[in-house]
Amino acid sequence: MTSRRLAAPAGTWIDRSHEVSFSFNGRQLYGFKGDTLASALLANGVRLVGRSFKLHRPRGIWSCGVEEPSALVDVGRGARRTPNVRATLLALEEGLVAESVNCWPSVRFDLGAVTGAFAALLPAGFYYKTFKWPNWHLFEPAIRRMAGLGRAPKQADADHYEEMSAQTEVLVVGGGLAGLAAAVAAARSGARTMLLAGGAHLGGALAWRADPEVAALSSAARQLGVQVRLHTLAFGIYDHNLVCACESLSSEGAADLPACVLRERLWKIRARTVIAATGAFEQPLLFPDNDRPGVMLAGAAHEYAQAYGVACGARAVVAANSDGAYEVAAALKDAGVEIVAIVDRREAGAANERHQGLRVISAAALTAVHGTRSVRGCTVAQLEDGRRERLNCDLILNSGGYAPAVHLHSQAGGKLRCLGESAMFVPDGVAPGLVSVGACAGVFARAAAVSHAAEVGSALARGGAPPPAPVGGAGRSAAITRLPDGRTRQFVDLQNDVTSADVMLAARENYRSVEHLKRYTTTGMGTDQGKTSNINALVLMGEYTGQAPAQVGTTRFRPPFAPVTLGVIAGRRVGALYRPLKRLPAHDWHVAHGALLETFGDWYRPAAYPLGAETLRAAAQREAHTVRKCAGLLDGSPLGKLEVFGPDAARFLDLMYVGTMSTLRIGQARYGLLLNENGTLVDDGIVARLSEQRYWVNTTTAGFDRTLAAFEEWLQCEFVDFKVVVTPVTSRWANITVAGPRAWEWLAKVGFEPALAPAAMAHMSLRESVWDGMPLRVLRASFSGELGYEVNLPAAEAETLLTRLWAHARELGAVLYGIEALQVLRVEKGYIHIGTDTDGTTLPADVGFARGIEKKAAPFVGRRSLSRPASRDPKRLQLVGLTPLDGRTLLPVGGQIAPKPPPALTEGHVTSSYLSPELGIPIALAMLSGGSQRIGEQVRVHHLGRSVAARVAKPPFVDPAGERVHG
Amino acid sequence: MMQLTCPWCGLRDENEFVCGGTTHITRPELAASDASWGAYLFFRDNPKGVHLERWRHVYGCGQWFNLARHTVTHEVSAVYAMTDPPPGSA
């Protein structure tokens, strides 16, 4: 145990009076409120926290933030289990349970680590070069088990997520000194300003020091009304300056969380301008075995000491090539960590008075790290002459300069430029709608960062041009130079185990584009997205191929900046709120009357009303039979309904439908087919004329949205001089369909006026009427082939009519029927159902409307497409009826028609099939190649290895003369 | 997610609209040849650059209108009525 808790006052963020217990890999440990899991583990002397992706190398805590590649844990249990959580970001909570990922049986004795023994066989892309014989499938399962990190939960998430949209003039991302300065300046200049800070504190890199400037700016921000959101990480910038951010709301992992909490909030913020002040990431140097637990970023160790009161080790060696490392060394020394030496790659270090007493080894590098599960020492060599020295230490601090966090700038479409000597990529000017300030703009000198940020803030608030960034101040730092490749590994990407040798291999094999390098070696593809590895990888590639880093370039930055839960992206759109499901106005009534409900598209509606143990199919048979013999009641409320009004309504409907609507007399109704311009069927429906200028249009349930959209598009975009308005009224009207020979008798019993009687009202006509004080629109039409009334009435009254009718059902012997029986009835009549018998390739002639088209002289939408060669092909699939030759076997829907069993060229398929209660035999509709000319022919239907002989028939099967509709 | 300006309702999020594709397409007469009918139905400029297209504000006022929008930057340079000529055509 080498890391430990320091004595107070170290630890600005922890509350030593508040102990917190937690469990790590089954061990009970203690930390303080204010700790992160990482700081608490370090305080407990836990170094080894995980295993790497490919080689299962032991790994420790590397950073103190979002860039963490190694310290990933699975947190929680059951419905709250969360995989791959960064220990460095997870606030410690009482009762938190965490486990290491990617190791078995334990993180200390991980069997996966045997791969380490074969590491030499597993260079970048090794899997592309082998596992080909006999095939990949043989090896794949084992490889899959080795890969992956955490374990996915098995239960549905218990918690809630919500979404919040906001608008602001200036949005500042990042609450460090630069962000604060920009926000305060913007607000002072009168702009509505919002500031997002990813962490729990303002102040960024300075948050844990008592910095008077941070304090002053923070309170100024509050006074000026800047909307400050802590715990809110901006993860992406999208079109037209939409910034999306995730706000963490709950005490993740706490044992006493309520059963359901609001866990995270998605912020969708539209900003007139965005100021990125996201800071910079410290970059590591490469040296052999630089991945051992105990090697970590210098700045992180600094933060652990000051903010959390944790010494990450007792004896530290600092590997450096930049000035920042000296500050860290001095500060850690003050905190009680022995600094064995600063090993600086540069000729002259940056030591000043503050660093007196620190041993500096210049122009040297680490050439070995000793210790496997924890650092025990290192070997340092002079770059010049190779002279070596072994140093005992338990901590190696790595400090290779900074990489500005240019993620948002790049996502917004900003360009980068490379500061040659330090291999630092900084924004090249501004991005559309976004300006960077502070460290993420490459401005590291504190005073310069603050004044530039303030100037940017006020300029943008006033709509002015932002001043250019005074880049610099990061201290001298040289781009890493490659060390001779020894036998040991220098890790570039810690999570994915990409080494400098892998980069060299990629160069050797000509995967030299930086994007090839990434994909071939997987560098930068881990959960940290290369925040501390991408720069090293591209610099190495440059060195191997003789290119400057600028020539190599960076890989593409993509959202999210840090991984975000799927839950927060979906927000409330889960469970019942995923997509609205529509219910009938009389939903409860149907439930009370034994409906078996199913989803049909967006609607939840009765499929049938089974009695007792009756199956759906049997119920439908009984219901359909009763409709034919007596009468039945169907709730057809979902049927689409439109009112089309205007002096040009008739002309318009003539253009929309195959079928002439202008010649309808008032009160008359007609069937119509709606086509798209490509000639294929979009919908069918019934159009009735309510008055000279006013039409009633019924669409199919599924076709309603398409029909309305098509009407509006044609009216507004093509026939722009037509005076027509289209008003959807589907929800206004319930539709109760009464069908069967005794339909009228039934309606008369509840008091429908005699003017609606079959004798007074023809088939295919519509009457407005009043019943029980409510307005009715009664359409005589029939999808069942029986005398039929579609009674449209105000939606809220549906239940009244149903109840009143149902009171007479028993005496009549009438039934309720559902969609399934309706299907049986319409198939007996040979009526098509759009979307079931037809698909998006069906033309009107295919379903028997060739004559209707010939008869109509006027143009209509889609007409021209019907005369293309392919539309006139006699081999097209055409609607026919089928009956099984044996009179018994139900023809399977989806069965293929072909003279011989598969494989064969199919001639068509069965589209609808039912046992006909009327005929007592199975019947079917089918689409058959050239079908209209093949009536009477014998065919074979093939289905899942069976085959049935059938005869082609001309529908309808029942009442071919169509007499029953008249009652 | 883009923000588009409905001529009636003002700036709204992209997901209140549907895009109807290229605008200013002339519908041929019924007597058109198969080739010109096919060209009308299917063949498009599909420019990488400014595209004149039509959108409908389905979640708002339901109106169709035209946009000039860049297909790479998604920047909108003009919003105009269905019956207006293309911008710059005077």
Place this chain on the structure above:
Amino acid sequence: MNYSALALLRGALSSHRNWTPAWRSPEPQAAYDVVIVGGGGHGLASAYYLAKNHGVTRVAVIERGWLGGGNTGRNTTVVRSNYLFPESARLYDFSLRLYEGLSRELNFNIMLSQRGHVMLAHSRHDLESISRWVNTMHMHGIDAELLTREQVGALVPALDLSPAARFPVLGAMRQRRGGTARHDAVAWSYARAADALGVDIIQNCEVTGFVTGKDGRVTGVETNRGRIGAERVGIAAAGHSSVLAKLAGFRLPVTSYALQAMVTEPLKPRLDVVVIAPGTGAYVSQSDKGEMVIGASLDLFPSYAQRGSFAVLQSVVAATLAMFPSFSRLRLLRHWAGIVDVVHDSSPIIGPTPVPGLYINCGWGTGGFKAIPVGGWTFAHLLATGRSHELAEPFQLERFITGRLIDEAAASGIAH
């Protein structure tokens, strides 16, 4: 050089200094027999089959960025051949069969993982539709089977099987031979093999125009690295097809849209097959590395920007959680988009263009990764002989005039 376990062993002993470049980076020559525009899967496979099947080796593939960096390098890697029309089924199954032998043929593991492709049915109507589908597959001689709800549950335990689900699972259709392949490996393996046969792959070279002779015949291409002569030119530029067509003076029945995809952080195996929910359009598979790879529908407005709309991303994620409520706490690692060339009937175009000597392979839209082998095979045939391969015969531009569309999406009612 040959790739094998033995070669890896030799590598291990030589610090992997034994490996040679997978392909060269040659300077463009003055002229080639065939120039292919676009170094994606289709362009590279075409070059390979030109050399391999037709002995045409004076071939250049011109790629404006890095090879495989287009849609081939950013797709969700689903392969299958369950198509309704015989023309499509023949095409895609030929492709799948080529895929099945590709790792060995190209001596490069493309990680073809025939883990099975499972399309869910949410309603009785869907069950009927997949029944038609399965039978049609059998007619085409392609494997397909129906699964009951219980079988689906056993195969995909993470699925929400509750009857109360907004899109309940009533059954499914499975193609066992369907699955995934490693996208980059497909591009790289063809590139390596084509290069080995003498094809020049020229990266960072953008075609900016076409050169034509007096007779209007194409004689070469203009690029940002100079003019390159060619007897025949083939375009295989996916989302950029219209841009190239415009340079050559014609239009295509193509619209370019952004199609998004995303991955979660890597996890231990949790999902063994490719699952698609037709009701929502979302589909998910788990890669060998462990990420959940998620894809869905287009951003429905024309775009050449390789980035997606956040609104669409949200609906895709919500659709994914509707299938897999237990994925809610998984984290999205990265999301991106590619520009796909969508054709009205969602079938490809492989044929001559109005410009003599200029041919095109495009229109694969959201589904051309699975077709890379056959796209290359048939395009190579066309480029070598000037005649369409019989598999590609139905997929000509002229179908948009005659109306002989091969509309898979319309026939199946499912976006392709």
Place this chain on the structure above:
Amino acid sequence: MAEGAAGLTVSVEEAMQAAALRYFESDGAFAAAVRELTGVALPQVLHAAVSGNGQYTLAWRSPTETLALTPSTARMLVLEEKLAAATDGCLVNLSGGLKVLRVMGERVSDLLCRLGGSACVPAVGEARRSRLADVPVLALCVRSTETLLVVDRAYAEHLMGWIRETLLDFAPA
């Protein structure tokens, strides 16, 4: 039904009558007839107007449509009858097809922002139809602490469900 949290209450106006007024010109004979019958002129774009007697609320829906709301069935009937003969416009009764939710309290806009639209929060006297809870909703601000949400009946339950869950999680802003 009324739900409440953090000083917000949401109730359904079950009896509210609704109609679409459709016309070709907003200043034609039909518009004049509407004005005469209700005492209010057709509202300006994105605006709503309430008649002096408080009995009619008219809300702009589109350039050819105004939504008319009234709590009185009788008044709606009269309106419907009186406008039936118009030729340059028509009234389409939508009563029962639309649901009207009344949201009362200080944090109306906080709620609306959580339903998806910060661009769609109406100011007093405004009516904005937009995408809330992923469905089309007309939000009509009567006064600073009162907003009506008008939604298709088929989506009302969904909208209400979303609101209910939001209120459940409502914390002080």
